[in-house]
Amino acid sequence: YGKLVGAAMGVTVLAAGASVWTAQAGSADDAPPKASRPAAPPAAVTPVSIIIAHDSEAGPRGVNLTIDDGPDPVWTPRVLDVLRKYGVKATFCMVGTQAQAHPDLVKRVVAEGHRLCNHSVSHDTAMDKAPEDYQKQQILDAERMITKASGGVRPVYYRAPGGAFTPYSRKLAASRGMRPLGWNVDTKDFERPGTAAIVATVERELPSGPTLLFHDAGGDRSQTVEALRRVLPRLKEQGRVFGYPVR
Numbered sequence: 001y002g003k004l005v006g007a008a009m010g011v012t013v014l015a016a017g018a019s020v021w022t023a024q025a026g027s028a029d030d031a032p033p034k035a036s037r038p039a040a041p042p043a044a045v046t047p048v049s050i051i052i053a054h055d056s057e058a059g060p061r062g063v064n065l066t067i068d069d070g071p072d073p074v075w076t077p078r079v080l081d082v083l084r085k086y087g088v089k090a091t092f093c094m095v096g097t098q099a100q101a102h103p104d105l106v107k108r109v110v111a112e113g114h115r116l117c118n119h120s121v122s123h124d125t126a127m128d129k130a131p132e133d134y135q136k137q138q139i140l141d142a143e144r145m146i147t148k149a150s151g152g153v154r155p156v157y158y159r160a161p162g163g164a165f166t167p168y169s170r171k172l173a174a175s176r177g178m179r180p181l182g183w184n185v186d187t188k189d190f191e192r193p194g195t196a197a198i199v200a201t202v203e204r205e206l207p208s209g210p211t212l213l214f215h216d217a218g219g220d221r222s223q224t225v226e227a228l229r230r231v232l233p234r235l236k237e238q239g240r241v242f243g244y245p246v247r
């Protein structure tokens with residue numbers, strides 16, 4: 001199998017010219033794919049569970065911070081600064097178009113030790129009602145956009161926008177090494193209820209499960225940043241351990 005693929009690719013590369021070598025060497029090649037360029041074969045990945053993850057790798061005192069809808073040039077750096085200040089690692093569920101627009105931020109997220117999650121190409125919260133071909137495009141194109149923006153680091157979770165999973169989308173994501181990712185506590189930060197309300201929601205609902213949902217895009221997220229500034233040290237004082245969702 002390997003030999004055949006190698007031979008076939010060799011022929012293709014010769015035919016398509018030097019630009020293909022550049023692209024396959026992983027250099028910063030932002031040119032749109034040319035019609036003559038063969039699609040890169042998907043990288044080999046290890047399939048993961050199709051069951052929607054909620055638990056924490058950090059164990060019974062674990063908390064999973066998940067931050068959705070970015071990256072955003074205003075808010076993602078502020079969130080990252082707070083996480084760095086308290087030494088907390090999080091999982092960033094990125095929208096494909098946002099990742100493509102802000103590759104520097106995707107690279108910073110990775111460089112600071114956080115994990116990447118695929119949050120679809122365009123955040124269509126009705127994608128569970130759409131045909132499977134559309135779901136496939138939303139998931140696989142976002143995987144490519146995020147991986148390219150990060151410089152080759154793959155998203156290891158898939159969170160459907162608005163939780164609009166289907167059995168098909170879970171299976172597809174898992175086959176590409178992206179564990180479907182749920183949440184236990186919706187902080188409702190998206191509705192801007194006030195910093196105190198966001199903090200109160202975390203404290204009230206954390207006993208129901210370790211995976212917290214925040215947002216770093218989609219509008220003014222100053223309440224989110226301030227809530228994290230209050231919540232992170234408090235939870236650490238309570239003996240909580242920040243970690244990643246199980247894979």
Ligand SMILES: [Zn+2]
Pocket residue numbers: 068069119123161162
């Ligand atoms: Zn979202």
